[in-house]
Amino acid sequence: xxxxxxxKNPTAVETLKRAPGRPKDDSLAAxxxxxxxxxxxxxxxxxxxxxxxxxxxADELGVAKxxxxxxxxxxxxxxxxxxxxxxxxxxSQVESSVMHAEDPLKRIAAAIRAFFSFFDAHPELVELIIQxxxxxxxxxxxxxxxxxxxxxxxxxxxxxxxQIRVRRMRSVPVKRITDVLSNLVYGTIFSNYFxxxxxxxxxxxxxxxxxxFNGILMDQNGDPINGS
Amino acid sequence: xxxxxxxKNPTAVETLKRAPGRPKDDSLAAxxxxxxxxxxxxxxxxxxxxxxxxxxxADELGVAKxxxxxxxxxxxxxxxxxxxxxxxxxxSQVESSVMHAEDPLKRIAAAIRAFFSFFDAHPELVELIIQxxxxxxxxxxxxxxxxxxxxxxxxxxxxxxxQIRVRRMRSVPVKRITDVLSNLVYGTIFSNYFxxxxxxxxxxxxxxxxxxFNGILMDQNGDPINGS
Amino acid sequence: xxxxxxxKNPTAVETLKRAPGRPKDDSLAAxxxxxxxxxxxxxxxxxxxxxxxxxxxADELGVAKxxxxxxxxxxxxxxxxxxxxxxxxxxSQVESSVMHAEDPLKRIAAAIRAFFSFFDAHPELVELIIQxxxxxxxxxxxxxxxxxxxxxxxxxxxxxxxQIRVRRMRSVPVKRITDVLSNLVYGTIFSNYFxxxxxxxxxxxxxxxxxxFNGILMDQNGDPINGS
Amino acid sequence: xxxxxxxKNPTAVETLKRAPGRPKDDSLAAxxxxxxxxxxxxxxxxxxxxxxxxxxxADELGVAKxxxxxxxxxxxxxxxxxxxxxxxxxxSQVESSVMHAEDPLKRIAAAIRAFFSFFDAHPELVELIIQxxxxxxxxxxxxxxxxxxxxxxxxxxxxxxxQIRVRRMRSVPVKRITDVLSNLVYGTIFSNYFxxxxxxxxxxxxxxxxxxFNGILMDQNGDPINGS
DNA sequence: CATGAATGAGTATTCATTCAT
DNA sequence: TATGAATGAATACTCATTCAT
Numbered sequence: 001x002x003x004x005x006x007x008k009n010p011t012a013v014e015t016l017k018r019a020p021g022r023p024k025d026d027s028l029a030a031x032x033x034x035x036x037x038x039x040x041x042x043x044x045x046x047x048x049x050x051x052x053x054x055x056x057x058a059d060e061l062g063v064a065k066x067x068x069x070x071x072x073x074x075x076x077x078x079x080x081x082x083x084x085x086x087x088x089x090x091x092s093q094v095e096s097s098v099m100h101a102e103d104p105l106k107r108i109a110a111a112i113r114a115f116f117s118f119f120d121a122h123p124e125l126v127e128l129i130i131q132x133x134x135x136x137x138x139x140x141x142x143x144x145x146x147x148x149x150x151x152x153x154x155x156x157x158x159x160x161x162x163q164i165r166v167r168r169m170r171s172v173p174v175k176r177i178t179d180v181l182s183n184l185v186y187g188t189i190f191s192n193y194f195x196x197x198x199x200x201x202x203x204x205x206x207x208x209x210x211x212x213f214n215g216i217l218m219d220q221n222g223d224p225i226n227g228s
Numbered sequence: 229x230x231x232x233x234x235x236k237n238p239t240a241v242e243t244l245k246r247a248p249g250r251p252k253d254d255s256l257a258a259x260x261x262x263x264x265x266x267x268x269x270x271x272x273x274x275x276x277x278x279x280x281x282x283x284x285x286a287d288e289l290g291v292a293k294x295x296x297x298x299x300x301x302x303x304x305x306x307x308x309x310x311x312x313x314x315x316x317x318x319x320s321q322v323e324s325s326v327m328h329a330e331d332p333l334k335r336i337a338a339a340i341r342a343f344f345s346f347f348d349a350h351p352e353l354v355e356l357i358i359q360x361x362x363x364x365x366x367x368x369x370x371x372x373x374x375x376x377x378x379x380x381x382x383x384x385x386x387x388x389x390x391q392i393r394v395r396r397m398r399s400v401p402v403k404r405i406t407d408v409l410s411n412l413v414y415g416t417i418f419s420n421y422f423x424x425x426x427x428x429x430x431x432x433x434x435x436x437x438x439x440x441f442n443g444i445l446m447d448q449n450g451d452p453i454n455g456s
Numbered sequence: 457x458x459x460x461x462x463x464k465n466p467t468a469v470e471t472l473k474r475a476p477g478r479p480k481d482d483s484l485a486a487x488x489x490x491x492x493x494x495x496x497x498x499x500x501x502x503x504x505x506x507x508x509x510x511x512x513x514a515d516e517l518g519v520a521k522x523x524x525x526x527x528x529x530x531x532x533x534x535x536x537x538x539x540x541x542x543x544x545x546x547x548s549q550v551e552s553s554v555m556h557a558e559d560p561l562k563r564i565a566a567a568i569r570a571f572f573s574f575f576d577a578h579p580e581l582v583e584l585i586i587q588x589x590x591x592x593x594x595x596x597x598x599x600x601x602x603x604x605x606x607x608x609x610x611x612x613x614x615x616x617x618x619q620i621r622v623r624r625m626r627s628v629p630v631k632r633i634t635d636v637l638s639n640l641v642y643g644t645i646f647s648n649y650f651x652x653x654x655x656x657x658x659x660x661x662x663x664x665x666x667x668x669f670n671g672i673l674m675d676q677n678g679d680p681i682n683g684s
Numbered sequence: 685x686x687x688x689x690x691x692k693n694p695t696a697v698e699t700l701k702r703a704p705g706r707p708k709d710d711s712l713a714a715x716x717x718x719x720x721x722x723x724x725x726x727x728x729x730x731x732x733x734x735x736x737x738x739x740x741x742a743d744e745l746g747v748a749k750x751x752x753x754x755x756x757x758x759x760x761x762x763x764x765x766x767x768x769x770x771x772x773x774x775x776s777q778v779e780s781s782v783m784h785a786e787d788p789l790k791r792i793a794a795a796i797r798a799f800f801s802f803f804d805a806h807p808e809l810v811e812l813i814i815q816x817x818x819x820x821x822x823x824x825x826x827x828x829x830x831x832x833x834x835x836x837x838x839x840x841x842x843x844x845x846x847q848i849r850v851r852r853m854r855s856v857p858v859k860r861i862t863d864v865l866s867n868l869v870y871g872t873i874f875s876n877y878f879x880x881x882x883x884x885x886x887x888x889x890x891x892x893x894x895x896x897f898n899g900i901l902m903d904q905n906g907d908p909i910n911g912s
Numbered sequence: 913c914a915t916g917a918a919t920g921a922g923t924a925t926t927c928a929t930t931c932a933t
Numbered sequence: 934t935a936t937g938a939a940t941g942a943a944t945a946c947t948c949a950t951t952c953a954t
Contacts, residue, residue, distance in 0.1 A: 048362055050278040053948065064915045066951085075949060105445075133422055134276055134362035137355075141424040169444050179419075179432070180412065180439045186422075187415020188407075194361055194414075196369040204407070211408045215443030216397050256938090281923075292940045294926080303924065504818055506734040509927065520936045522930080531928060589878055590732055590818035593811075597880040625900050635875075635888070636868065636895045642878075643871020644863075650817055650870075651825040660863070667864045671899030672853050712917090737944075748919045750947080759945065 033071050035061060041082040045124035049079055049131045080139070083132050086125040087142065090118050104159050105168070109209055112185055116201035119189050126193045154178075184208060261299050263289060269310040273352035277307055277359045308367070311360050314353040315370065318346050332387050333396075337437055340413055344429035347417050354421045382406075412436060489527050491517060497538040501580035505535055505587045536595070539588050542581040543598065546574050560615050561624075565665055568641055572657035575645050582649045610634075640664060717755050719745060724752075725766040729808035733763055733815045764823070767816050770809040771826065774802050788843050789852075793893055796869055800885035803873050810877045838862075868892060 039060045043052050054075060058065040072078035097114035101107040119126060132139065160177050163169040169177070188208065192201055267288045271280050282303055286293045300306035325342035329335040347354055360367065388405050391397040397405070416436065420429055495516045499508050510531060514521040528534035553570035557563040575582060588595065616633050619625040625633070644664065648657060723744045727736050738759055742749045756762035781798035785791040803810055816823065844861050847853040853861070872892065876885060 048365075050363075054950095055948075065949090066915055066917095067913085069950070070913070129422075130358060130362050134358050135278075137276075141422060167446055170442065170446055172438065172444060173435075176435045176439065177444055179416075180436060183415035183419045184408065184412045185415065186419050187411035187413065190418055191407075191411045191414050194357075194369060207401075207404045208408060210400065211404065211443070212439060213443050213445045214398065215439070215441050216400060216405055217441045218395055218398055260938095282925095283923085293924090294940055295938080297925070298938070301925095504821075506819075510929095511927075521928090522936055522938095523934085525929070526934075585878075586814060586818050590814050591734075593732075597878060623902055626898065626902055628894065628900060629891075632891045632895065633900055635872075636892060639871035639875045640864065640868045641871065642875050643867035643869065646874055647863075647867045647870050650813075663857075663860045664864060666856065667860065667899070668895060669899050669901045670854065671895070671897050672856060672861055673897045674851055674854055716917095738946090739944090749945090750919055751917080753946065754917070757946095 029071075036068060036071055036078070037082055037085050040078050041086065041124055041128065044079055044082055044131060045127035048127075049135045052079075054078075076136075079128075080132070080136070083125075083128045086122065086128055089122075090115070090125065093118050104163055105213070107159065108181070109205065112181075112208065113202055113205045115185055116189070116205055120201050123193070123198075126189060130190075130193075181212065184212065257299075260295075264296060264299055264306070265310055265313050268306050269314065269352055269356065272307055272310055272359060273355035276355075277363045280307075282306070304364075307356075308360070308364070311353075311356045314350065314356055317350075318343070318353065321346050332391055333441070335387065336384075336409070337433065340409075340436065341430055341433045343413055344417070344433055348429050351421070351426075354417060358418075358421075409440065412440065485527075492524060492527055492534070493538055493541050496534050497542065497580050497584065500535055500538055500587060501583035504583075505591045508535075510534075532592075535584075536588070536592070539581075539584045542578065542584055545578075546571070546581065549574050560619055561669070563615065564637070565661065568637075568664065569658055569661045571641055572645070572661055576657050579649070579654075582645060586646075586649075637668065640668065713755075716751075720752060720755055720762070721766055721769050724762050725770065725808055725812065728763055728766055728815060729811035732811075733819045736763075738762070760820075763812075764816070764820070767809075767812045770806065770812055773806075774799070774809065777802050788847055789897070791843065792865070793889065796865075796892065797886055797889045799869055800873070800889055804885050807877070807882075810873060814874075814877075865896065868896065 036057070040052075040057050043057050043060070047053070047056070052075075054068055055065050058068055068078065072081060094111055094114045097110045097117075098107050101110040156178055157174050160169065160174050164171055164174070185208075188204060189201060191197075192199070264285070268280075268282075268285050271285050271288070275281075275284070280303075282296055283293050286296055289295075296306065300309060322339055322342045325338050325345075326335050329338040384406055385402050388397065388402050392399055392402070413436075416432060417429060419425075420427070492513070496508075496513050499513050499516070503509070503512070508531075510524055511521050514524055524534065528537060550567055550570045553566050553573075554563050557566040612634055613630050616625065616630050620627055620630070641664075644660060645657060647653075648655070720741070724736075724738075724741045727741050727744070731737075731740070736759075738752055739749055741762075742752055745751075752762065756765060778795055778798045781794045781801075782791050785794040840862055841858050844853065844858050848855055848858070869892075872888060873885060875881075876883070
């Protein structure tokens with residue numbers, strides 16, 4: 001724990017009454033940490049968690065292996081920091097993209113598009129997520145999309161409930177919709193990687209939305225479809 | 229080559245003029261192989277590929293580690309045999325379930341249901357598939373569902389094309405439909421496991437089909453929905 | 457020990473009053489043993505003692521690995537039997553070649569020639585001898601040439617002593633001559649193999665004899681040559 | 685590459701503006717490497733290549749096994765480094781001993797004596813050479829004595845050719861002489877070890893030279909001796 | 913702080929040998 | 934007697950982690 005470095009941005013006040021002697025250059029430490037995460041992410045994605053050699057990371061960074069341990073107390077911690085780092089970048093990218101859309105349906109579209117766009121730009125994160133699940137099964141599970149941990153005030157659920165109320169969406173249990181959307185987005189990303197395709201994910205946004213919004217059956221169809 | 233086991237059951241007649249020495253007991257070999265796959269699958273799913281120790285498998289089976297190597301030349305081979313074994317069982321279960329349905333839409337429903345049902349019964353296979361991707365990225369990629377390698381004569385695509393022709397489905401590119409279905413099914417399975425939920429997958433079949441068949445928007449909606 | 461097979465040729469008398477039941481086919485056993493030695497020699501020479509796999513020997517022979525253990529109680533024993541087998545064949549070949557020469561100097565020449573000729577025909581034996589020394593340093597040492605264990609009645613020493621007596625050879629300590637001859641012959645064989653040359657050894661016989669018999673200095677030279 | 689140790693001794697000036705962190709102690713590394721070679725040579729000679737356990741070497745040195753791998757990337761490499769190390773020490777000892785002799789015949793004598801003297805002092809090297817041949821048959825073959833790779837400018841051949849020209853040596857093909865000398869020296873060394881004798885080799889120098897220089901036959905003998 | 917030398921637990925794989933059939 | 938299935942001891946090598954400098 002002694003080894004973990006706190007990222008602390010000195011506020012204006014702190015800057016004024018600085019301690020005597022050479023001040024801790026926290027921003028340097030923060031920059032280092034960021035650099036390490038970046039290189040480690042690449043390495044973990046390329047080699048997998050178990051096969052990744054921290055020496056490789058150190059070499060690429062031009063530092064000694066011991067240095068890594070000053071910033072992250074263990075390989076495991078470094079790896080998990082990489083995943084979390086990627087995850088939070090993803091989250092903020094999605095969130096910011098949603099802001100620009102007013103129309104609720106367009107918000108959904110924007111979110112999916114942003115999601116795909118992020119993974120197009122950062123395919124390593126898919127690898128990290130797979131590796132995370134493969135090695136650390138028991139880590140507290142994350143949902144990445146259309147699902148928040150606290151069920152009640154999930155903004156996506158609220159958005160969809162509202163659309164149903166205004167009769168823009170069919171009266172379907174809200175959870176069913178968020179689940180399908182979330183699973184479909186995930187499935188698309190993983191399928192894309194599992195099958196080795198490297199097409200743009202973003203390009204598939206419209207296709208997905210077309211199906212989910214409109215269904216695949218003709219409108220007049222009133223038969224009960226499902227049921228074995 | 230020395231490790232490959234020949235399957236040859238001596239008939240009664242052959243038994244009469246047997247060769248000198250202990251005869252090969254091929255059924256024993258086949259049984260052993262099956263037993264090993266079963267236990268190894270459990271172990272790999274529980275510990276992950278890298279952490280799994282073949283000694284554990286041997287101990288559980290009550291045999292020596294060397295014995296495993298008589299049947300599978302390496303840890304890697306044993307693992308991949310486990311995955312392939314699971315995969316083929318999945319495939320045959322899905323295929324047989326589809327046979328019982330006449331109506332095309334019900335065939336789709338049956339397939340999805342069988343798929344989910346299999347993973348409900350054999351959650352280890354999800355683990356193995358993840359492990360396979362995590363450790364052996366470069367293995368020839370498998371599609372498990374709604375996608376065959378040869379595009380032309382894919383029966384699922386034919387089935388859907390036919391439904392469009394008879395105006396039971398909207399005129400949407402066939403590939404778009406199979407992709408969405410496939411990705412949705414996958415995503416559901418993985419999400420279920422990634423998030424640690426252990427609800428029945430099979431129970432979600434109807435929900436998924438409701439959304440995919442009917443869409444989530446009200447019918448009268450003619451607005452262009454998507455587009456950033 | 458129970459496993460070692462005695463080679464026993466039934467004499468005429470034994471043949472007459474044979475035991476009841478199927479007689480032991482000792483010649484079969486002897487033949488097997490010979491076959492095994494032959495194949496094992498090749499394998500040991502090709503792979504080295506440690507790397508040689510008895511399975512390889514068994515496969516080549518078309519028998520099971522366990523069968524080898526009926527003829528030789530261990531890998532070590534099998535190997536040493538191979539060396540001894542080769543050694544005795546060498547010895548008898550040399551001995552028989554010497555018989556044909558009358559003149560003492562020609563006997564020496566014949567022996568060397570036979571020695572070289574044998575190793576030309578059976579280079580594996582060089583390998584075995586090296587392997588024997590490498591793995592079983594402590595085995596009772598063998599001399600192969602121009603040196604018998606019992607110093608007194610060594611026929612080669614007697615032959616040379618006689619040549620000195622009749623003033624055909626210079627008056628040099630007999631041991632010096634046998635040592636030089638023996639070491640030279642050995643050195644030639646090993647050098648040939650250590651340097652990877654595969655020229656005929658036999659062809660070098662005359663060159664060697666020329667030097668040893670006549671020396672390399674001009675006759676008139678009376679200077680003391682050696683001494684540091 | 686990570687394991688290779690750079691030999692760089694910081695000069696006094698460089699020491700003043702030293703880089704941050706623990707400086708590389710190159711002389712330590714060189715010393716370690718030398719120590720390892722020394723102990724490993726003893727171990728390999730005592731146990732043979734295959735039976736030698738690097739743990740034994742590490743224990744003797746009081747270091748961990750992993751440390752050995754910092755200096756030599758594999759058991760094989762360590763072994764071959766031992767052989768090469770011994771070989772080069774031999775070579776330089778022979779070369780320096782030759783320098784002190786003026787007379788060509790005395791140069792030959794000095795070389796042989798130095799050769800023998802070295803192996804008297806370092807019998808392990810004989811073992812290593814045998815082990816090298818037994819385990820790494822295909823390594824580029826070395827000649828140790830009286831034979832250089834490039835035939836033309838071999839100084840020994842030149843020396844002998846000169847002696848023939850000045851009629852100090854008989855007119856015999858030069859190669860015949862170098863071969864006989866080389867093989868005799870080798871054979872003496874190996875015989876000595878193969879037969880388990882541990883007499884001084886050096887003491888045999890004069891005997892050998894007497895035979896090779898003067899031959900064993902009486903001078904007046906003009907008969908053709910050899911021929912089958 | 914940074915370094916890099918040292919550590920040593922951990923593990924897949926081989927193959928001589930045994931023995932029930 | 935021959936077989937071949939089973940055994941399990943033996944071992945080189947890796948790399949996360951520590952810590953003296």
